[in-house]
Amino acid sequence: MSRKIDLNADLGETLGVYPGPQQVWRADWDRAGGSLAPSEPLTGSGLAEILAVISSASLASGYHAGDPVAIKRYAIECVKRRISIGVHPSYPDLVGFGNRSMALSNDELISMLQYQIAALDGFARLAGGELRHVKLHGALYHDAHTRIEVARAVSAAIAEYASSLIVFGLPGSALSAACLSAGLRYANEGFPDRAYAPGGNLVPRSKPESMICVPEQVAERAVSMVVDGCVTAMDGAILPLQVDTLCIHPDTPNAARAAREVRKALEAHGVVVASVV
Numbered sequence: 001m002s003r004k005i006d007l008n009a010d011l012g013e014t015l016g017v018y019p020g021p022q023q024v025w026r027a028d029w030d031r032a033g034g035s036l037a038p039s040e041p042l043t044g045s046g047l048a049e050i051l052a053v054i055s056s057a058s059l060a061s062g063y064h065a066g067d068p069v070a071i072k073r074y075a076i077e078c079v080k081r082r083i084s085i086g087v088h089p090s091y092p093d094l095v096g097f098g099n100r101s102m103a104l105s106n107d108e109l110i111s112m113l114q115y116q117i118a119a120l121d122g123f124a125r126l127a128g129g130e131l132r133h134v135k136l137h138g139a140l141y142h143d144a145h146t147r148i149e150v151a152r153a154v155s156a157a158i159a160e161y162a163s164s165l166i167v168f169g170l171p172g173s174a175l176s177a178a179c180l181s182a183g184l185r186y187a188n189e190g191f192p193d194r195a196y197a198p199g200g201n202l203v204p205r206s207k208p209e210s211m212i213c214v215p216e217q218v219a220e221r222a223v224s225m226v227v228d229g230c231v232t233a234m235d236g237a238i239l240p241l242q243v244d245t246l247c248i249h250p251d252t253p254n255a256a257r258a259a260r261e262v263r264k265a266l267e268a269h270g271v272v273v274a275s276v277v
Contacts, residue, residue, distance in 0.1 A: 004272045005226045006187065006245035007263060008056040008168070010088055010137070011047075012074045013065040013097075013251075049256035050248065051077065053263040055275040056084035058135040058168070061116035064090035064098025072123050079129040084275035086133035086168070089116035091140050098138035106153050113157040117165075133187070133276065134158055135168035136175075144175040151178035159184055166276055168245055172200075187276045190243035192221040192262060193252050196233045200241075203234060213253040219261035222246055227269050244276055 051057075059074050060066030066088075078085045090098030092112055104112070121131040136144055136154065143150045151174040158165055159182040169175045171188040179186040193212045195203040203210040212218050225231055231241045248259045263273055 003226060003270065004274050005243070005266060006056050006084075006276045007054045007248065007259070007266075007273050008058060008086070008135070008189075008245050009050055009054045009248050009250055009259070010060070010135070011050075011057045011250060012059040012070050012088075014060075014070050015065050015067050015094070047250070047256075050250055050259050051081055051083065053259045053273075054083060054248070055273050056086055056133065056245070058086040058088035058133070058137075059120055060088050060090075060137070061120050063092045063112070063116055064094060064096075064137055068119075068123075071120065072126065075120070075123040075127040075129065079124075079127040084132045085120070085124045085129055086135050086166075087117050087120035087131060088135055088137045089113055089140070090137035093139070098140065101139045101143055106149075109150070109153040110157040110160070113154060114161050117158070117161050121162075131162075131165065133166040133168055135189070141169070144178075145170050145173035148174045148178065151175040155179045155182040155184055158182075170202075171242060187244040188242055190222075190225040190231065190241055190246050191249075192218045192225060192246055193249055193255070193258060196231050196239060198233045198235045198237050198239075200233075200239050209234065211249075211252055213258075215254050215258040215261040218248075218258040219265035222262045223265050223269055223271075226266060226271055 057078050059071060075085060091102040093100050093102065124131045144154045154175060155178040158167060163183060166185045166187050167179045168187050168189045176186050191202060195210050195212060197203050221231060225241055225243050229240060229242055230238050233239050248255060248262065266273060
């Protein structure tokens with residue numbers, strides 16, 4: 001039986017006419033002869049190449065980035081390309097791009113998560129598709145994996161909204177355990193373009209060595225994760241790692257080429273790239 005892996009990317013992290021790195025520019029739509037018709041393709045540096053190789057997309061939902069026009073356009077494009085749609089919710093932190101932890105009550109956290117999930121769910125339905133997964137962003141992603149109270153609030157919010165949604169996250173984390181207790185499906189996520197610390201955590205992006213920017217190295221790490229079930233940490237240690245989905249960050253230098261190299265390398269090893277079902 002062939003191995004199968006999902007290849008995902010975090011997309012739509014733009015706001016108004018201000019572009020995110022390698023994301024669609026609203027300025028392109030609004031200033032280049034008027035807005036794009038729904039049938040016209042999205043534009044942006046490397047974006048079409050990334051969309052051509054991924055099997056699922058996690059779309060920003062407004063609290064760290066992503067305005068309604070962008071959300072709708074990406075949902076339409078994903079449905080057209082048969083890319084599985086997920087929501088990429090965060091703390092309400094536009095100024096900090098969702099990278100700062102926030103002290104929220106349980107009810108606040110649950111409600112603001114459901115608000116973002118509902119926004120993406122609505123646009124996915126309008127585009128003729130459906131929302132399939134949830135992948136947290138930034139500080140909320142890290143807090144949910146290390147703080148059990150945050151993990152429980154996140155899993156409760158998702159389970160109450162739709163227990164069919166799949167949660168993407170780090171293996172063996174607090175979020176993994178909370179989702180299991182809540183009856184939610186959980187997909188273990190790996191990051192071939194990110195450096196791993198000896199303990200298995202991701203090296204913080206504030207450190208210059210946190211990103212892997214050479215496409216061939218990213219592809220090699222992806223094959224190691226999927227085929228060999230391991231990843232090499234910064235200190236050279238070999239860490240066991242079982243993954244269901246791999247993330248390519250579009251804001252990493254050479255991201256489009258890295259995405260192509262990852263898919264090519266996986267398929268060369270008999271791995272089928274397909275969304276988590």
